[in-house]
Amino acid sequence: MDHAKTVSAGAGVGAETIVPAPAAAAAATLELEPIVITAESSVDHPRALIFENTLKRNGWSCQFVGRGKPWTGFATRMQWYAEALRAQPASRIVVLSDARDVFCLRGSRAFIDAFRSFRTNMVVSMEMFSMGHLTFLAGFQCADLSVYWRHWRVQRERRPVRQFVNGGLVAGTAGQLLHWLDWALAKEYTDDQLALGEYMNAFPAVVATDTEATFLHTSGSGVCAGIVDQAQVADSPTLLELAGRGAFFLHIPGAGSAKGQNLMYEMVERVDPPAMQDTLLKLYTGTRNVEWRRVVDIC
Secondary structure, eight states, X not given: OOEEEEOOOSSOSSSOEEEEOOOGGXXXXXXXXXXXXXXXXXXSOHHHHHHHHHHHHTTOEEEEESTTSOOXXXXXXXXXXXXXXXXXXXXXXXXXXXXXXXXXOXXXXXXXXXXXXXXXXXXEEEESOBTTBXXXXXXXXXXXXXXXXXXXXXXXXXXXXXXXXXXXXXXXXXXXXXXXXXXXXXXXXXXXXXXXXXXXXXXXXGOEEETTOSSEEEOOTTGGGGTSOTHHHHTSOOHHIIIIISOSEEEOTTTTTOHHHHHHHHHXXXXXXXXXXXXXXXXXXXXXOHHHHHHHHHO
């Protein structure tokens, strides 16, 4: 099966975004507005409430699953997600997201077209680090994606900087995401990120990787205060991204435990992306700049 490559003119982290050619299932009509489903056992965790606030201020429909229920590990999250997805139309676009380390940066109106541009039914967020390392390190949360990259004929030396999948931010049709979770639960995986990587190896043709982070941005810029690799500079959130001119979601994994990532989260929180977006748009409320008004209308 052939694959397509789209080259980004963005920050330059990774040369290519590898996306599968259209599958038969991709012809499904995607008419409903997209929805975010996130798993959170706490009813009042401050950072989960911050995420919910950024979703609402950007006009997203959202569903929190698991609130008030006991958390027994990532297998619990897979079960909660699967149950929620079964209640959705199979063609509806769904974002499965972490709750405590993610910000929503853009509205849902433009999300459908951005999702369709990948020409598949499932898009995963990619990151620079595997268990804190720039090269693969076997661990309970990481899968070796060599089979996936080999399917797309991407040689090891040409892999993008963001070459590792992150399970905390995934988009797809409800039917495709449910296929992944049912597959993972049937194989008794206990970690959804490991299961996601192995699913990519088993079904490489149906999963697109956002290696340029123009759609779903998982940032490792705060790992070890950004001194691990120069590429962390380009992986850092930008002011325009926070103002809604980049990825739709920003994920800062490890913000609850790693000092550098926690600081990065706090810096973004202080910026208050939705307020920044509102202020920027107000500056141009009366403008006759047709191009700017067109951009605002499709956000």
